[in-house]
Amino acid sequence: MTSETMYILAGVLLAALAMHRLCTARDALARILALNVLSVGIAMLMLLAGRVAGVTDAVPQAFVLTGIVVLVAVTAALLSLAERISGGDDD
Amino acid sequence: MTQLFDALLAVGIVGVAVAALFANDRFAAVGAFMVMGFLVALSWVRLGAPDVALAEAAIGAGLTGALLLRSARRLRVEPKMCQSRWSVAASGLISIGFAGLLYAAITSVPTVPAYPPLVAERLGESGVSNPVTAVLLNFRAWDTLLEIAVLFVALVLVIVVPVSRVRPAPLGEMVVPFAKVVVPLSVLISGHLLWQGADAPGGAFQAGAVLAGGGLALVLAGAMRLKKPLQGGILRATALSGLAVFGAAAVATAALTGHLLGYPDGQAKIWILGIEAVLTLAIAATLVLLFHGSVRRVPK
Numbered sequence: 001m002t003s004e005t006m007y008i009l010a011g012v013l014l015a016a017l018a019m020h021r022l023c024t025a026r027d028a029l030a031r032i033l034a035l036n037v038l039s040v041g042i043a044m045l046m047l048l049a050g051r052v053a054g055v056t057d058a059v060p061q062a063f064v065l066t067g068i069v070v071l072v073a074v075t076a077a078l079l080s081l082a083e084r085i086s087g088g089d090d091d
Numbered sequence: 092m093t094q095l096f097d098a099l100l101a102v103g104i105v106g107v108a109v110a111a112l113f114a115n116d117r118f119a120a121v122g123a124f125m126v127m128g129f130l131v132a133l134s135w136v137r138l139g140a141p142d143v144a145l146a147e148a149a150i151g152a153g154l155t156g157a158l159l160l161r162s163a164r165r166l167r168v169e170p171k172m173c174q175s176r177w178s179v180a181a182s183g184l185i186s187i188g189f190a191g192l193l194y195a196a197i198t199s200v201p202t203v204p205a206y207p208p209l210v211a212e213r214l215g216e217s218g219v220s221n222p223v224t225a226v227l228l229n230f231r232a233w234d235t236l237l238e239i240a241v242l243f244v245a246l247v248l249v250i251v252v253p254v255s256r257v258r259p260a261p262l263g264e265m266v267v268p269f270a271k272v273v274v275p276l277s278v279l280i281s282g283h284l285l286w287q288g289a290d291a292p293g294g295a296f297q298a299g300a301v302l303a304g305g306g307l308a309l310v311l312a313g314a315m316r317l318k319k320p321l322q323g324g325i326l327r328a329t330a331l332s333g334l335a336v337f338g339a340a341a342v343a344t345a346a347l348t349g350h351l352l353g354y355p356d357g358q359a360k361i362w363i364l365g366i367e368a369v370l371t372l373a374i375a376a377t378l379v380l381l382f383h384g385s386v387r388r389v390p391k
Contacts, residue, residue: 003097007134008197010101014108016190021112023182027169029117029162033124036155037108040131040147045193047140049200052207056139058222059206062231065223066238068146069296069374072155073245076381079162080249086167 008048014041028082032075039071097137104130117163121156128152141292142223145284149300154378157307161382218359220290227294228363232352236337239370242377243334249381250327262311270312277305285371289360295367299374306379317383326376333373340366 018038025031043064050057104127111123128151135144210222210230217225227235281302288294309315317323340362345351354362 001098003094003137006097006101007138008194010104010134012190012193012197013105015193016186017105017108017112019189020182020186023185024174024179027166029159029166030112030120033120033159034112036124036151037112037127040127040151043143043147044131044134045197047135047138047143049197050204050206051138052202052204054139055207057204057206058210058226059231061140061143061223062226062234064140064143065146065227065294065296066234068143068150069238070241072150072158072378073242073381075155076158077245077248079158079166080252080384083162083165084252086165 004048004051007044011041011044011048014038014044016041028078028086032078032082035078036071036075039067043067093137097134100130100134100137104134117168118160121159121163124159125152125156128156142221142294142297145292145297146300149297149304150378153304154300154307154382158382216359218354218361218363219288221288221292221294223292224288224294224363228367229352229354229359232341236341236352239334239337239373242374243331246330246377246380249384266312267314270308270314273308274305277301277308281305281371281375285367288367289364295370296374298367298371300378302371302375303378303382306375307382310379310383315379317380326380329372329376330380331373333370333377336369336373337366 015038018034018041021034022031022038025034046060046064046067047056050060107123107127107130111120111127114120114123129148132144132148132152135141135147210226213230214220214222214225217229219225219229281298284293284301285295285298286293288298306315310317315322315326317326341352344353344355344362347355
């Protein structure tokens with residue numbers, strides 16, 4: 001099994017496990033965390049899809065970089081909404 | 092040998108992800124998530140994508156981990172509802188199907204990708220020699236402009252939704268000496284990443300994330316007080332300057348060359364560095380504000 005295949009399997013497993021957690025979790029924090037894991041798995045697959053003869057394509061790399069930054073923005077927005085729903089009652 | 096390393100790393104990533112997803116304790120889950128981010132970054136270095144690896148380590152693991160830890164204490168813990176066995180089974184089936192589809196999709200990708208020859212052909216006129224920076228700030232600069240717009244929208248949302256703000260508990264006597272070392276270092280590393288992004292791994296996003304790390308150290312040490320109008324105002328203005336300057340650059344290039352973000356001949360490097368320098372500060376300020384949250388009080 002080549003290194004690429006191992007990382008493809010890791011990416012697929014991350015995405016699938018996160019999907020399962022996303023469907024079954026009740027806790028907002030667990031769901032947001034699962035969304036992050038899902039996106040890491042997909043990013044791994046995107047990088048591997050653009051990899052030929054030991055070189056990773058620059059265009060998917062730029063997409064993944066954009067995705068990482070968008071994801072942190074989405075995570076911050078979701079967490080602040082979740083805190084609002086939860087009451088933010090530690091004052 | 093390297094294959095053994097890759098195998099161990101892949102198994103490690105999946106193992107830590109399972110711990111992050113299924114741990115009962117929130118802090119253990121977030122800790123495992125951060126370890127997963129660093130392991131994934133390591134695997135991306137192995138895959139020859141150091142730019143993305145840097146971003147994942149700094150933003151994906153570091154800052155997202157900090158955000159999750161911040162909220163872990165604030166969010167109410169949902170009572171563990173007894174999931175019906177059927178819904179768990181259905182979700183498992185969906186996930187297995189999803190995994191199969193993903194695997195089929197990834198293995199059916201054509202083996203000759205379309206982009207590398209195009210990027211290599213035009214790299215000379217992009218003004219930079221790092222192909223990832225060339226794609227981000229020249230060939231697909233439009234995407235990056237929209238990405239900054241997404242950061243802006245998230246920032247507006249976080250500012251208008253008032254939640255209890257971060258109140259750093261006293262961290263002991265070591266926090267100020269720690270900040271004295273970490274903050275100048277973060278400024279240095281960030282400047283280095285910004286400058287070398289033109290021809291080596293790095294760039295505005297990695298540099299901004301590292302600078303934001305230094306900013307968080309200042310906030311947690313109590314040295315940066317964002318509820319003070321002046322300090323908070325400067326930080327918000329810096330955060331907004333990213334979208335403003337990038338948008339103005341897009342309009343200016345459209346006026347000069349007739350193409351949105353088509354830089355004038357021979358001047359691409361100056362334009363790219365100028366935009367990236369502003370973006371670094373703006374991204375750092377945005378990330379600190381996203382962590383800190385609204386400066387307004389929760390209405391009672």
